Amino acid sequence: MSTNHPSTDAPVVTRFAPSPTGDLHVGGARTALFCWAYARGHDGQFVLRIEDTDQKRSSTAAANEAMKDLAWLGLDWDQGPDGEAGERGDNGPYFQSQRLSIYERFMTQLLEADLAYHAFDTAEALDAKRRAARSEKRAYRYDRAGLEVPREERFARAAAGESHVVRFRTPDRPVVIVDAVLGEATLPAGEVDDFIIRKADGFPTYHFAVVVDDALMGCSHVFRAQEHFNNTAKHLLIQEALGFAHPIYAHFPLIMNPDGSKMSKRDKDKAVRAAVKAAGIESPPEGSVDPGVFTEWLADKKAQLDHRDLIALASALGVQLPEINVQDFRRSGYLPEVVCNFLALNGWSPGDDLEKFDNAFLAEHFNLSRVQKTAARFDRDKLLAFNLDAIQAMDPDEFHARVLEHGRHYHPEFVEQLAPEQFRLLVDASRERSKTLDEVFRANHWLLLDDEAVQWPVTKPVRKAMLKGEPTGRMLLEQVRSVIETVEPFDSRSLESTLGEWAEAHCDGNLGRIAQPLRIAVTGGPVSPPIFDTLVMLGRERTMRRIMRCLKSFEPPEGD
């Protein structure tokens, strides 16, 4: 029997090893967070390694983005690639694609010891066997057809350059996996077949590279998601064949969608498809995406739209894309410390009733014994509530700095068009009603509008505020405009006292009677920051211009 015996005397080295085939998603981020926290809490090292052995799907761009995401989350690594600057630590290189000669050494060792063998099966032959197994409702296992070729011939054909893979010769015995979260599990003999450890392109497969690198980089702990649990048997076997020690394994529960399905990038397309269907449209909304692209995408249910197109289409349809990747949460205006806090709560808890904590706390308190065994559904509502709480608790200067940073990145037009004082006013007025950084911008496009471009579509709340009541809101607006024109100075305080007095005299002290028509007049809609702040942000001149245009727009046909 094979098993891993965790040893506890080695120095703690954890690693996060993303495959750079796309954006870092929340599941990966949580794994990274736990790995980081464990290393930090145990006076250990945190290694970042890029697993780019899939030549077709990997890109350095994706690796760089992943590193940016980790940095944004506040997770720093002691060893790993250092962006453009090279690498940090002595166990590099930290890109697997640059470690081929290292793998080759160990590959040769296995081949010569007959613990692995060259196999020349064609992909078609393998596919046929797989399909057959499936149709017979049998689990597919490689049948060792490759071993029917004599040993010398295998080496000769491989040396002659014939296309082949290398398979691990799996011993015929049960494998016991010891996991720090899930406990002990036994895989029966025969459950693990002779899996491929080197692909036809000469690159090692994940299983081989991960074992060699973890050993060479001194990883004492291997933390990853539960989807890797069964793979652990393969890794234990390779470790034994190569004479490596077994690291301590811990598998974390998966993070699922609220409906229990697996979270994937496709969910974004899914959300937009649903919206398209609900809207009953057959061509894309004007100015969103190319009609040809749209039609093709709509026809193929598995097709994925380019991310930029997806965003354009979603905003045109008024749907929100589900956040999946770290970058999605950043774009939506979540605070990195909140994302970390919430991620940690999916699969781990500090106990008692404590929920709010920072990464320093996590580093100090994170432990494997409190890791959940069950998959967690990702509750964006709760994340949003956490984000709101964090924003409300934030110092105004800090909030201003964060919003400015976010704006520079995602809403440069605000930063360019608004004077710094005006921007500060917007931020201060928005803080207590913002659940995300992005809301400051999303909710205040009226501020950027040209005064001549403001429009007043007569929606239900607009009708109510402007046209109902006796006198109507429009009439009150007509009356109050001279007050606004002359109030001195034009600031929040004097506007409040002046308009307060005016409301006392003209509408029974009900400020709302005049606040709403004013708000609609200057923003075009019924929602904005407190009315006095709203007016001050705009300034007297622009406020008056918008009021005049609004009055004209709501002019009764017969005159009143």
Add this chain to the structure above:
RNA sequence: GGCCCCAUCGUCUAGUCAGGUCCAGGACACCAGGUUUUCAUCCUGGGAACAGGGGUUCGAAUCCCCUUGGGGUCACCA
């Protein structure tokens, strides 16, 4: 389908390892009131779970078994 793992409110979870203090606690969501110039907040209250069945025990959310349900995996992807 084979193999492996898991199971507390709608959701994340505390409690489980060392059975009694649990007619099960917190948070988010939801519902009902209240505050508020819009929106968003905020305040008060409320409903809401030990998957089912068998054991073991004086006593089971906690230990054991079965059933059911959920997840993972079965690639020249990681």
